[in-house]
Amino acid sequence: MILAPEPDLGTPAVPGDPTLSVTVDGQPVHVAPGTSVLRAAGLAGVPIPRLCATDSLAAFGSCRLCLVEIDGVKGTPASCTTPCVDGMSVATRTPQVDALRRGVMELYLSDHPQDCPGCARGSCEVQRLAAEVGVAEVRYGLGGASHVDDAGDQTNPYFAYDPAACIVCSRCVRACGEVQGTFALTVAGRGFDSRITPGGTNFLSSECVSCGACVQACPTSALEEKAVIELGMPTRAVVTTCAYCGVGCSFRAEVQGEGADTQVVRMVPWKEGRANEGHSCVKGRFAFGYAAHPDRQRHPMVRDRIDEPWRRVSWDEAIARVAAGFRDIQARHGVGAIGGISSSRCTNEDVYVVQKMVRAAFGNNNIDTCARVCHSPTGYGLNQAFGTSAGTQDFESADHADVFLVIGANPTDAHPVFGSRLKRRVRAGAQLIVADPRRIDLVRSAHVEAAYHLPVRPGTNVAFVNALAHVVVTEGLIDRAFLAARCENVEPYLQFIAGPEHSPEATEQITGIPASDVRAAARLYAAGPASAIYYGLGVTEHSQGSTMVMGMANLAMLCGMLGRPGVGVNPLRGQNNVQGSCDMGSFPHELPGYRHVSIPEVRHLYEDLWGVTLQAEPGLRIPNMFDSAISGSFRGLFVQGEDIAQSDPNTQHVHAALEAMELVVVQDLFLNETARFAHVFLPGTTFLEKDGTFTNAERRLGRVRPVFPSVVGKDEWQVACEIATAMGYPMSYAHPREIMAEIAATTPTFAGVSLDRLDAQGSMQWPVRDDSSMGTPIMHVDEFVRGRGKLTETVYVPTTERTTRRFPLILTTGRILSQYNVGAQTRRTPNSTWHPADVLEIHASDAEVRGVHSGDVVELTSRVGSTTLRAVISERMPPGVVYTTFHHPVTGANVVTTDNSDWATNCPEYKVTAVQVTVATALEHTRGVEARAAAVVAP
């Protein structure tokens, strides 16, 4: 697409039917009550000049450019702050209005640099607007105090602030508050001295989260991407989907050049994107530079042994090596001796083809995906309760919630754009309950405060959710009509949960949460009237992760909080395509669409289409593959876009498993930790090169469009096809469109999906059962997918990971805003400015008794291993619990995490590891941390 600014109607849309008839410069238009005159004019095709108004922000009425005349109204009101009235007649160009605009514009020009580089570049609207309103001269001169001697602020790695270009319209200040919800910016000074400031410090040191909303809102070049300043304005744009978290934001990749010479200048959140509605976070907005990082691998490589250097080879040689190696292993050790892991960072089409390669060409079901280590309990638990392995709502549903129950999720860090939506709703009056051992930002931040923070002790979630349900049941707060009409196993469950062992008073000693708080939170949730549960890996990554998911489903069913806007049970998915990779049949027991491999008619569907006999038994899960490798029955592994050597628990165990294999094939962007154990390396493609779809946490299929051609010469689905073909199972597609057509033809929930429809009609949420459907924003409206929702007796079974005198603390792990997962992408961007190394957060009392001070190097030891990192004393932590991230391989947080896993899915219990923390007095420890810090990859 040729670069053109996105339409901006000046003020936000107002919900409602267009019942008002208005005329603007003779053009009739119908709008909903509450719509501004400015927006109505835009809708009528009569744009009105303005500087302080944009349709992502509430009207402000300060720039005085959008003045109009209205029949029967005195004066010249600002159109942005004037609501339409039925029958209103508006004139946007009259001699009086034109004169006023010219006068106002003269004032702006008197304090704007004549040689404004943004105006020259086309990124500043001031001089363009001056010409538009007909300013010929500036009567006041051009010598205003335009801050030309103010150095501005260059501290943020991605954008710069130039006060000389600033017109103090406050769009940035309002965007920071209204859109992002951080409230980091303000206007300091008065008159000509006015200046935008991030709280009296510089941008880098401030509370700014670098979401880019201010830059996007700025009508001048006062806040501008450094890439635009350096490279100039982009010349074309490609709308695509972000490859970071499960929010799945839509972006315009704005670029210069064509084909292989394409240079991405900036990523701008797309206003039409349903998941993000024009907002972004620091990762999606700015951290795309890894695609062109020097570490990026562009050629296949092979080696006979993992202690040998890599040798660059042709694609043909690499694929032949993979095929021959896998077939040789199968000939000697059986069909089940090899397997594959698909990536939640790849497209649905990539993933579908990889699982097909495993099932049809490898001839087994040893296919798993990195969802195993994050949201596999979501798949199990929600399928058991509701009949489908997905969240119940769309993101927009949050705008209708009266109460949020956020459990084990940290949206402002891990799902920032959804976090901003949630905070916006809380600022509008919704109540918030946060259940998390850490005092995350949502508990208390600018204009947001949780009604209850329930610091649940790691490992005790099920006792906690049972206590909530106990209160609801025993205090008569259940929705009896909903239960009677829509649920099963009601009476046995009610009898179970009413037992005194589930009371908040009984569970207080287990969970650490005061009973009175649990009771109050349960009453608040039950009262609704629309209460929504949002949860993350703090739920799933436990030995009872699946049980907890069912426990939350129980709670929602008890209170009738399903099947309508503002309610539901909603997983916040970790990676961009976790939902999609699961949908596409990446679990070893399920074919695409969550259908068990043992179901004959489903298996026969694929057998007829693929021309092979499929195994009717489940395959190995990732941890089972590791165990089987160590015991000798699993010898070859294809790993697509997952760094299992860093991300999976008990690193020593994983490394031993990888070392035991005869052939490890890694397909990735970089030589990651897993590649250290690989015999064949196949270069992968970034999202900027991919063509297909991602599915986000709200089941929304978003188009992923190539911004430039694959820099490695092949697409990833193509590589899987060629491996399968070389193994004797011919597999080929001409385009991802054909892959999605096969998915749609074989998977009822995707029957109406095609790339052509997505291109023509926009994103859609599965189930999309036919070509006339745009999908299903809210599930289980009239009945559950499984018929009746199933209440399950969720017995609390404590984890076997126990604290002792030797390991008295509990380690829990998580994610930080600026980094993503194992950091392979974000560590290769300036995002490391904010988080150059993993640190250990520890409560002051735990630190004091160990003689630990902030900044000390400490040794973190569990039953399976130890690592060293720096400690930070943090008020976020409760006593007895420490926290770190796993973004940096140099720290290796998973050296200490254990083999414990969710009983149903084997999702690792990352959130509960008994540890000890000691000051690392030995010099080699300190030197080790220093040396490893120095080895951090340059962005």
Add this chain to the structure above:
Amino acid sequence: MTGVAPVVRLSGDVARQFAHLPVEQAVEAVATHLSRFWEPRMLRDLVSRVQADEPGIDPLVGRTVRERLAADPGPTDRRA
């Protein structure tokens, strides 16, 4: 956990979730879960360890294996 075979540990994790049920129901639940989600070599490994009376095996797992899985690892169709 050192020294415990993975299938012994993992089957014990499953069994603990159903230990509150009457034993016949518990056996049914464990058998259903293992046959729905476990790869055949893991089931065979577990069966051989139970038949060898290996220490550390959860009694409910042992009973499930002997009564339900030793001869027939599971029903053909294991949809939810």
